[in-house]
Amino acid sequence: xxxxxxxxxxxxxxxxxxxxxxxxxxxxxxxxxxxxxxxxxxxxxxxxxxxxxxxxxxxxxxxxxxxxxxxxxxxxxxxxxxxxxxxxxxxxxxxxxxxxxxxxxxxxxxxxxxxxxxxxxxxxxxxxxxxxxxxxxxxxxxxxxxxxxxxxxxxxxxxxxxxxxxxxxxxxxxxxxxxxxxxxxxxxxxxxxxxxxxxxxxxxxxxxxxxxxxxxxxxxxxxxxxxxxxxxxxxxxxxxxxxxxxxxxxxxxxxxxxxxxxxxxxxxxxxxxxxxxxxxxxxxxxxxxxxxxxxxxxxxxxxxxxxxxxxxxxxxxxxxxxxxxxxxxxxxxxxxxxxxxxxxxxxxxxxxxxxxxxxxxxxxxxxxxxxxxxxxxxxxxxxxxxxxxxxxxxxxxxxxxxxxxxxxxxxxxxxxxxxxxxxxxxxxxxxxxxxxxxxxxxxxxxxxxx
Ligand code: NDP
Ligand code: 2IT
Numbered sequence: 274x275x276x277x278x279x280x281x282x283x284x285x286x287x288x289x290x291x292x293x294x295x296x297x298x299x300x301x302x303x304x305x306x307x308x309x310x311x312x313x314x315x316x317x318x319x320x321x322x323x324x325x326x327x328x329x330x331x332x333x334x335x336x337x338x339x340x341x342x343x344x345x346x347x348x349x350x351x352x353x354x355x356x357x358x359x360x361x362x363x364x365x366x367x368x369x370x371x372x373x374x375x376x377x378x379x380x381x382x383x384x385x386x387x388x389x390x391x392x393x394x395x396x397x398x399x400x401x402x403x404x405x406x407x408x409x410x411x412x413x414x415x416x417x418x419x420x421x422x423x424x425x426x427x428x429x430x431x432x433x434x435x436x437x438x439x440x441x442x443x444x445x446x447x448x449x450x451x452x453x454x455x456x457x458x459x460x461x462x463x464x465x466x467x468x469x470x471x472x473x474x475x476x477x478x479x480x481x482x483x484x485x486x487x488x489x490x491x492x493x494x495x496x497x498x499x500x501x502x503x504x505x506x507x508x509x510x511x512x513x514x515x516x517x518x519x520x521x522x523x524x525x526x527x528x529x530x531x532x533x534x535x536x537x538x539x540x541x542x543x544x545x546x547x548x549x550x551x552x553x554x555x556x557x558x559x560x561x562x563x564x565x566x567x568x569x570x571x572x573x574x575x576x577x578x579x580x581x582x583x584x585x586x587x588x589x590x591x592x593x594x595x596x597x598x599x600x601x602x603x604x605x606x607x608x609x610x611x612x613x614x615x616x617x618x619x620x621x622x623x624x625x626x627x628x629x630x631x632x633x634x635x636x637x638x639x640x641x642x643x644x645x646x647x648x649x650x651x652x653x654x655x656x657x658x659x660x661x662x663x664x665x666x667x668x669x670x671x672x673x674x675x676x677x678x679x680x681x682x683x684x685x686x687x688x689x690x691x692x693x694x695x696x697x698x699x700x701x702x703x704x705x706x707x708x709x710x711x712x713x714x715x716x717x718x719x720x721x722x723x
Pocket of ligand 1: 373375442443444445446447486514515516517518519537538539540596597598599621622623648649651652
């Protein structure tokens with residue numbers, strides 16, 4: 274045990290950069306958390322002396338492996354697979370699997386680090402992990418995706434288990450991929466257990482898991498609005514992305530009386546001034562999950578604007594929901610949002626706003642819900658899926674809807690408690706970081722030095 278004080282932020286982050294060269298997304302995620310935790314622990318020697326923050330920023334374990342598969346033209350393809358098991362102080366490692374060409378060790382380390390705090394915030398017993406591959410599912414046939422998933426799970430199955438590490442979906446991994454991976458795990462281990470979440474309803478899935486992340490992100494905004502005695506009624510909203518999180522965010526915003534005017538994918542964004550109503554949203558879901566087409570087709574179908582290669586943040590709005598990917602809101606985007614009168618941001622994607630963009634939102638004192646709090650609804654319902662699997666029962670939809678709503682409210686209230694800076698301003702970034710930290714840190718202290 275060291276008696277030296279925790280260093281200042283620059284020294285701490287300098288150490289993280291040195292130990293993890295070139296991993297810029299990981300540095301960014303750790304810096305965002307450390308900026309709040311270092312002042313918080315300044316008068317709490319137990320966390321300092323036992324180097325809790327430094328230990329949290331070093332994953333428990335990382336597995337990296339080759340994934341070979343054969344494409345439809347009989348070519349042998351080689352991808353890289355990963356699982357980052359960041360911290361299991363409060364429960365089995367838990368977190369999604371991402372298939373996207375931009376996946377690197379740095380990306381998965383940032384996601385596993387963030388997941389540790391997010392899972393703690395849910396109040397459920399889950400540690401933090403994340404996995405994935407640089408495999409690009411775009412343009413691949415179903416058989417190619419199946420062979421890739423089977424090959425990926427053939428290695429991964431040695432490292433996971435229902436009480437060890439429970440993966441789920443993320444970018445590029447939805448119901449289809451989870452089905453293929455669960456089937457391969459079951460076949461290899463001859464066991465039918467809740468080793469993955471986001472499963473189909475026929476084989477142990479939970480109702481509302483699909484909707485939970487997007488709905489939860491909108492609930493968090495609803496709770497922030499309530500603090501200001503306001504609601505979604507009549508608000509113009511921007512949503513980015515057009516996948517699982519984005520489409521379910523739109524669904525809930527519509528139900529609560531808001532109007533969504535944008536959606537995007539990696540090729541650009543659509544601007545539909547009339548609003549994306551329930552029928553148009555069904556079109557998007559079919560486009561993205563069945564036909565696997567591009568969002569530009571929406572503009573052709575409904576006769577609205579398509580802006581190639583751009584993100585939607587310069588469209589005037591009341592509220593914004595980044596639901597695509599990391600660092601999709603730059604400092605300049607944040608400035609435009611604020612300038613155009615945006616009053617609130619709730620992040621469905623993980624770490625969508627650059628550090629300098631977060632500073633812009635904080636300075637403007639607008640409502641800003643960071644991803645680890647705002648998108649925790651998905652993993653929360655994953656936690657409920659694990660409970661149902663262990664008990665071999667299925668809960669009813671109303672019960673799960675209510676549990677999700679209550680969990681999001683608790684996350685909001687906890688973050689607001691730790692983050693209140695004045696009568697009329699809550700710093701939810703600080704609130705979520707501190708609230709997420711305390712439970713994991715106290716569990717780590719109980720275990721001694723491991
Ligand atoms: P999907 O694969 O369903 O959708 C991803 C969407 O984001 C697509 O529209 C995709 O466009 C777009 N996108 C992905 N990468 C990029 C990129 N580099 N640049 C521009 N657009 C991009 O994923 P999800 O909806 O599940 O995930 C979206 C975000 O939400 C991610 O940050 C994920 O980590 C986070 N999240 C997901 C949860 C879940 O339960 N699924 C839970 C919590 C957070 P295109 O099709 O062109 O690639
Ligand atoms: O980022 C996330 O929280 C997810 N992709 C969901 C993780 C999960 O285990 O449900």
